Amino acid sequence: MTLEAWILFALVLFCIGLYGVLARRNLIAILIGIELMLNAVSVNILAFNHFLAPDPAVGQIIVLFIIGLAAAEAAIVLSIVLTVYRQRAAIDVQDLKELKG
C-alpha cells in the first residue's frame, strides 16, 4: 500500500463521518460521525508517520493525544445530550430550533 492509498482511505473515512454528522438526527449518531472523522485523522497521521517521519514517536504521540481529547469531548457531548434529553424527552437534532432571532 502506498502513502496515497492510506491518505485516500483516511479521506473516505473522514467523509463518511462527515455524512453522519450532516445526515443523522440522533445526537449520539452525530457524535459517532465526529468520532469517525477524528479516527480518519489518526490514520492520516500514522500513515505520514510510517512513510515519511524522521522521528516516528511524534506521530504516535499526536494520535494518543487525539484519542485522549476524543474521550474528553465524548464525555462533554454525552452529558449535554443527557440534559437535552431531560428537557425534551428526545435527542433529535430537529428539536433544537427554539433559538432564533
Next chain:
Amino acid sequence: MIAAGLVMLISVAGAVVAVSVKNIVHAIFGLGIALGGLALAFLLLSTPFVAAMQVLIYIGGITIAMIFAVMLSSTGKHEPGEGARRRVLAGIVSIVFFIAMAWVVVGSDFGPLMELAPEDMESAWSVQAIGRALLNDFNVAFELLSVVLLVAIVGAISIASRHDEGEDPAINEEGGA
C-alpha cells in the same frame, strides 16, 4: 497488501454501518467494528502501542459510554428516521468535500518527501521513545491534557447534575415545560 486492503474494507464497512443504520445501538456496533479495523490498520502501520490504546480507550471506553448514554436517553420509541432529502444533501456535501480533498492529495507529489525519509529507525518506534518524547518536547501538552481530562470530567458532572433540592422550582418548570 492484501491485509491492508482487508483492514480498510472492514473499517469502511463498519463506518458505513455506523452512519446509516436506523437503530442507534447497531450504529454503535458499527463504530466498534470500524475502530477495531483501524486498530488493525495501526498495527500494519507499525504502531502497536497506539493500536492497543485505540482498543482500550476507544472501544473499551468511548463506545461503552455511548451505549450508556443511549440507555439513559432511550425514548422507547422508534428512532427518528432521516428523510431522503437530508441524506441526499448530506451525501452531496460529503462527496464534494471528498472530491476537493482527493483532488489535492492525488495531485500532490510525495516523491520528494519520500526521498527525505530516514533509514529504518527501529528504536524510535518503541514505547520508550514515546515515553521520552512525552517527557521532553510534549510535556507541556501532556500536562495540559491531564487538565483537559479533569475539566471534561468535572464539567460533565456539572452539566448533567440535577438539582433535587428544588431551589427554584419556577424556573425548572418553565425550563422543563
Next chain:
Amino acid sequence: MGDLTLFVPEAVVLLGAIVAFVLSVIGSSYRVNWIASVIMAILGVAMSIAWLGAAGEPFFPGIYRVDAFSQLLKVGITTGLFLSVLIAGNPGSVREHSRIDFPMFLFFSAVGMMMMVSATELITLYVALELSAYGLYILAALNKRQREGSEAAAKYVLFGAASSAVTLFGISLIFGVARSTLLSEIIATQPTPLMVIGVLLALSGVLFKLAVFPFHAWAPDTYQGAPHEAVTFIGTASKVAAVGVIARLLFLAIPAHDSLVNALLVLCVASMTVGNLAAIVQNDIKRVLAYSTVAQAGYILIGLVSFSSMGVASAIYYAVIYVPIVFCAFLVVCVLGADGSNPTKSSIAGLYQRSPLLAATLLVGMFGLAGIPPTSGFMGKWFLFSAAIKSDLLWLVLIGAINATVSLYYYLRIIKEAYLTPPADETAIKVSPATAIAAGLGMTLVLVMGIYPRLLWELAEAAAKAIN
C-alpha cells in the same frame, strides 16, 4: 528546561482555577468562591501586566514562547477573565446549583487561551485550544433556562467538534509535509499546495472561535441560549486568543501564497456584510451582539489579511480594545437579564430613566462597536484601515467603512431605545457595587484607549514585530 518564572501569569490563572475547584468541592458558599476568584483574577491581570516585557522559553526549546506578542494577548485575555468574573457576582442567568462551579471553568478556559497564544508547537497549541473550547462548551450549558442552555450548548459543541476535526485534519497535512509539529521547523519548510491547504483547514477551527463566516452560525444561537456571564467571556477573551492563533498560523503559509490571502479576503468581506445585515433585523439584544461579533471578526481579519507588520499590530490592537468594548455591552445584558431572561429591545427601553450608569455603559459600548470617536473602537478601525490601505486594499477599506456605517443603524437603534423611549416599568434598577465598578472600569478603558492610544499601540507594534 528554560526559565520557569516566565510561566507565572499562566500559573497564577491555573492556581485560580484550582482554588475555585477546591472551594467548589469543599462546598463553600458562592460568595466566598466569587471573592477568591476575583482576587485571583486581579492577580492574573497584574501578573500578565508585570510580565509584559518578558521574553524567552520556559520549557523545552521550540514548544512554548513568551514574547511581546503572547504577553500582550495574555493581558487581553486576563482582562476579559477578570471582567467576566467580576460581573458573575450578581445573581445572573447561571443556574443555581452549578453556580459554584462557574468561576472554575472560566479560569480553566482562560488557562487554555493563555497557553494557546504562547504555544509554538502544533500539538500543545491544539490541546490548549481544546481546553479553552471545552471550558466554553461547559459554561454555555449552565443556563438557568435549561431548555435553552442545553440547545445552545449542543449546537455549540457539535459545530465546534466538527470544526475541530477539520482543524486536526489540517494539522495532519501540515505534519505530513513538514514532518514536524514545531512551528519554527514548519516555517522553514517549503510550503507545498498540500501544506497550504493544511493551513487553511487548520485555520477553520480558529475562525470558528472568532465566528468568521461561514463558521459563524453557532454564534447567534449560542449567544442567545448560553448564560449571559458565559457569553461575556466567550465574546471577549476567546476572541483575543483566536486572533493570536490565526496570526501565528497565517505566518506558516502566507509568504508564498497569495491565494490563501484571497480566500481570507472573501471570508473577511462576507463576515462583515453578513454580520451587519443580519444584525439589523434582530430583536434579542444578545443576538444583535452575536451578529455584531461576526461583523467585528471581519474587521479584525482586515488587519490580518493586510499581512504586514502594521496589519498584524492593528489586529492585535483591535482584539485587545475589543474586550472592554464588548464587556460594556454585556454588562448591561447581565444586569437587565438578572432573572435569566434575555433582554430585548423593549426591555432596554427607557434604561436611561431607570439607571443612568447602565445607560452610559451601553452608550460607550455601542459607540465603541460602531467606531465613533473618542472611543477606542474608532482608533482601532483607523489602524486597521490604515494598514489595509498601506497594503493597497483600498476597496476592502471601502467595504469596511460602508459596513461600519450600516452597523451604526442598529447600534444607534439600541441607544435610541435606551435613551429616548419611555420605559414600560419605571422602577430604578439596583446596581451592585461590583457591577458599578465593572461599569466604570469598562468605560474608562474604552475611553482612555481611544483618547490615548499610544501605549497600547506601541505594545501592539512590538507584538507584531515579535511574531515576525
Next chain:
Amino acid sequence: MNHQLIALLTVMAPLVAFATVLIGFRSKHTVASSIVLISGLVTLVGAALLLFNGPVDGTVFSARWFVIGDHVIEFGVLLDGRTRMMGAVVALITFCIQIYSLSYMSHDPGRGRFFAFLALFEWSMLLFVFASNLLQMFIFWELVGLASFLLIGFWYEKPSAVAAAKKAFIMTRIGDIGLFIGLILLFQTVGTLDVVRITQIFAGEGLPESIAPGRIELIATLLFIGVIGKSAQFPLHTWLPDAMEGPTPVSALLHSATMVAAGVFLVVRFHELFLDAPGTMRFVLIIATTTALLSSTMAMVARDMKRVLAFSSISQLGFMLMGLAAGSLFAGFFHLTTHAFFKALLFLCAGSYIHKFGTNDMVAMGRAGAAGKMKITTIGLVVGGAALAGIPPLAGFFSKEQIIGSLHGPENLIFRIGAYAAAFLTAYYTFRMVFLILRPGIDSEAIEEEPAGSQHADAHDEDHGPAEPWQIVGPIIALTLGTLGAGFLGNRIGHTLLIEHIHHPALAEMAPAIVIALLGVVLAWLDFGRKGARQVGFIARLPAARTLFENRWFIDTVYKAVFVRLAVGFAKLMFGAETRGFDGGADKLGQGTVAAGSQMAKAHSGRLQFYVGTAFVLVAVLVFYLGLS
C-alpha cells in the same frame, strides 16, 4: 499672557463646562447655564485676543499623541489666519446663542443637559477648527456630528425629532466614509497628517514625484464626499431640513457657525490640496451649483419658516463652495463668515416669533400680527433678510459679489448664470418670507390648509412673559449690528488670511447682481407685498413645478424606494432564515426584511446541520481555489 495659554483656555473652557455640568449640575439649571455662559465668555475673549493679537502662525501647543510606523501623530492647536478667524466667528455666534437660550429654553425641564450639549458642541467645533492634524480634525468632525445628534434629538418625546436626529447622524456618516478613507489615503500618499505640512506640500513644495496620476484627485474627491454629507450638499442634503426638529437655538447654531460650516471649513483648510486637483474642483463646482439652485426652488414653496431658512442654508453653502471651487479662498471664506452672522440672526428672529406665536407657519405668524408686536425682532428679520437676498450694503451682498466675481472666464459662464439664477431665487424667497410675516394679506389664499411641516410648532415654545426679554433682544441686536458691519470687514479678513490682493469689483461689475437681487425683491413684492396682493407665489400657478418643489424633487421618496428594494432583495437572498420578530421601528426597510424573513424561516429547520454543511461546501470551494492556483 502668552498665546499658548490663551489658546489652551479658549479651546478647553467649553469642555470643562460640559464635564462640570454633566457630572454635577445637570438638574441645577441656573448653575449649569451660568457655568456654560462663563465658559462661552472665556472662549469668546480668548478667541478675540487670538484674532487681534496676531499674527501668530503655527502650532502653539502640541503633544505627541501616538506613533504609527515612523510617523508621529501629534495632537495640537494650530493658529493661523483661517483658524483664528473661524474660531472667533464660532465663539461669537455660540455666545450669542447661549445668551438667547437662557430665555428661549427657560421653561424646559432638561435645560441643564441642553447647555451641557451646547458646550460640547462648541468644544468639538473649536478643536475641529484649531486642529493641527488631520486625524484630530476627523475625530472632532465626528464629535460635532455627535453633539448635533444629541441636540437635534433633544426633545426626545417627539418621534420626529428622534428620527431627524438619526437621519442627520447617519446621512453625514455616509459622507464620512469618504472623508475617512480620503484621509487615510492622504496619509499614505504624503506621509504626514500635519495640517501645516500638508498645506506646504500642496502649496508647491515637496510633493512626492511618484504619486500615481489621479491620486490627488481621488483624495480630494473623497474629502469632498465628507463635505457633501456635512454641509448638506446634493445628493446628501436631505437631512438638514429635517434637522429643524431640534430647538431653534440649535438650528441657529447648526446652520451658521458649526456643523454645516465644518464641511466648508474643511475645503478652506485644504484649499491648496483642492487647487492641485482641478478635476475635483470642477466636480465641486457642479455639485455646489446644483445644490444652490435646487434648494432655492424648495425654499420658494415652503411655509414653515425654519424650513425656508434651512433650504436657504443649503443653497448658501452651495454658494460658498462655488467660490472655493472657482479658486477663490477669500470669496468662499468671506461668505462663510458673513453668512454665519445673518443666518444666525434670521434663526434667532424665527425662534423669537415661534416662541411668541406658537407656530412655525409664516402665514399664521403674519396673521397673528408679528410686525406690530415685536419691533426689534422685525428689524432683525428685515436686515437679515436683506443681507441674505444680497442687497447692498449688507453683509451678504459683498461676499456674494466676491463669489460671482470669482466665477469669471468663459469656462465658468454656465456656473455664473447658475449663480445669478440662484441669487435671484434667493432674493425672491427671502422677501416672500419677509412679506408673508410683515404684511399679512387679508384675503390671503395661502391659508388653505396647514402644511404638514408646521404641525410641530414645538409644544415647548409657548408664549411666556414679555415677547422680547433682554436675553433675546441682546443677541438679535448684536447680530444685526454684525450683519450690518461684516460686509465691510472684507479687507480685514483678507488680511488675516494673508491674501495680498483682494479684487474690489467696480460698480459696473456689481450692477447685474444688484439688479437681479432687486428684481427678486420686486417680484416678491408683487406677489406678496403690495397692497391687495393675493399672496400666491408665481410658482403656485405652475402646478407641476409646485408639486416638484414641495416634494423636494422627490429625492427623499426615491431614496426610500431604492433602499427598501435593496434591503428586501438582499434579505430574500441571504438572511431568510435569520430574520424574525423585528419590530420595524420607524423604517420600511425593516418591514420588508421581516416579511421576506419569516417566509424563509420555515424552510430551514434542523439548521445546525444546514450550516455545518454550508461551511464544509465553502471550505471545499476554497480548497478547489487554492488547489488551482
